[in-house]
Amino acid sequence: MDKRILDLQNRKVLKIERRGKAILIYLSGNKILGFHQRMTGKLLIVPRDFRDKHIRLRFRLSSGKDLIFHDVRKFGVRWYGSSEKVLKDKYLSKLGKDPLKINFKKFQELLQERHGMIKPLLLRQDVFAGIGNIVADESLWKARIHPRRKIASLKLSEVGNLFKALHYVLKKSIRLGGTTMRDWLRPDRSEGQYYKARLVYQRAGEKCQRCSAIIKRIKVASRGTFICETCQPEAGKPK
DNA sequence: AGCCCATCCTGTCCGC
DNA sequence: TGCGGACAGGATGGGC
Numbered sequence: 001m002d003k004r005i006l007d008l009q010n011r012k013v014l015k016i017e018r019r020g021k022a023i024l025i026y027l028s029g030n031k032i033l034g035f036h037q038r039m040t041g042k043l044l045i046v047p048r049d050f051r052d053k054h055i056r057l058r059f060r061l062s063s064g065k066d067l068i069f070h071d072v073r074k075f076g077v078r079w080y081g082s083s084e085k086v087l088k089d090k091y092l093s094k095l096g097k098d099p100l101k102i103n104f105k106k107f108q109e110l111l112q113e114r115h116g117m118i119k120p121l122l123l124r125q126d127v128f129a130g131i132g133n134i135v136a137d138e139s140l141w142k143a144r145i146h147p148r149r150k151i152a153s154l155k156l157s158e159v160g161n162l163f164k165a166l167h168y169v170l171k172k173s174i175r176l177g178g179t180t181m182r183d184w185l186r187p188d189r190s191e192g193q194y195y196k197a198r199l200v201y202q203r204a205g206e207k208c209q210r211c212s213a214i215i216k217r218i219k220v221a222s223r224g225t226f227i228c229e230t231c232q233p234e235a236g237k238p239k
Numbered sequence: 240a241g242c243c244c245a246t247c248c249t250g251t252c253c254g255c
Numbered sequence: 256t257g258c259g260g261a262c263a264g265g266a267t268g269g270g271c
Contacts, residue, residue: 021265038265040249054249073248075265091266116241125266132264179264182251195264202263222243224262 007080008033008059020095020129024086032086034079035069040183041076044068072183096127099166107163111151118154118162119147120221131166134179134194134201137226139165141200146232147220153235172197200226 011027018024023043025033035043044050045065057069057078069076079086087093097110110128114121122128122136131139140147142165145158154162173179178192181202186192199209204217208228218225 036265039263041264071248072250073263075247077266114240120241123265134264181264184264222245223265 007031018130019092020098020125021132022092022095026083030083031081032079032083034086034092036077036091037071037184038073038075038077040073041069041071042183042185043187044070044185044189045187046189091125094126095129096125098130099128099163100130100170104160104163108159111154111159114151116151117148117220118145118151119223119225121151122166123221123223130170133223133225134198135166135169135173137201138169138198141226141228141232142168144231146234147218147225147227149235200228202226 008027008031011029011031014026014028016023016025021036023035023037025035027033035041037043044067045061046068048060048064048066050066050068052070054070054072055068056071056074056076059067061067069078077091079089079092097106099107102110111121119136119140122131122139123133137147139162143158143161145154145162173192173194176193176197177186177190178184179194179198180191181195184192200215202224203215204226206215207213208215208231211228211230213228213230215226215228218227
């Protein structure tokens with residue numbers, strides 16, 4: 001039996017917090033139980049007799065149900081310890097700004113003095129906490145910005161459009177309960193509805209909702225990336 | 240600084 | 256039906 005798990009006995013959940021893509025459960029006795037779901041992780045509240053080969057952790061709750069961490073690919077991360085120790089973790093302590101919690105001026109500042117491409121920057125959790133591949137592609141499409149555009153080449157109006165697009169996409173995906181494309185489920189095992197609402201991500205070969213051109217799949221930052229080449233022209237490549 | 244690749248691991252899908 | 260390759264909501268470390 002794992003001592004760290006035993007140590008959870010009788011602890012009370014005081015609050016649950018999200019920091020970027022990390023979920024922190026504050027427990028009595030100054031402890032934090034934290035998770036990062038990565039690619040296929042999910043936190044589920046299930047009946048005690050719920051069984052599945054991919055359950056990695058199981059916590060018995062006083063409600064009579066179990067909290068489980070289910071993770072097919074085992075990339076998920078779990079933290080546990082005193083809140084000081086957990087918050088000092090390399091990943092958690094370096095998390096950047098939540099895009100929904102900053103104003104446009106701050107957003108502009110974070111883009112200053114950057115020399116790379118815009119999409120890889122959006123995906124950096126130490127700069128913007130919480131933006132993932134889907135939100136990045138959907139936002140860049142909405143703002144009509146090619147993911148390989150150099151940050152320094154973006155006009156003020158484009159930076160403004162991107163900021164607005166990020167807010168729009170993040171709020172919408174949260175309102176729709178997240179993205180279920182294959183594995184992921186909400187804690188009550190219902191599906192998130194954002195995947196049905198997406199406009200470019202994983203839609204290669206389909207028509208752009210804005211201009212009817214065919215959506216393409218390219219690679220940016222070693223990640224599958226979906227764009228409309230007409231709406232999101234690449235700098236230096238006039239059509 | 241920033242880009243790419245491989246890696247961690249399991250499952251699915253597609254072409255042959 | 257089998258088999259190999261590509262790809263999948265992410266992060267990290269090494270090489271250039």
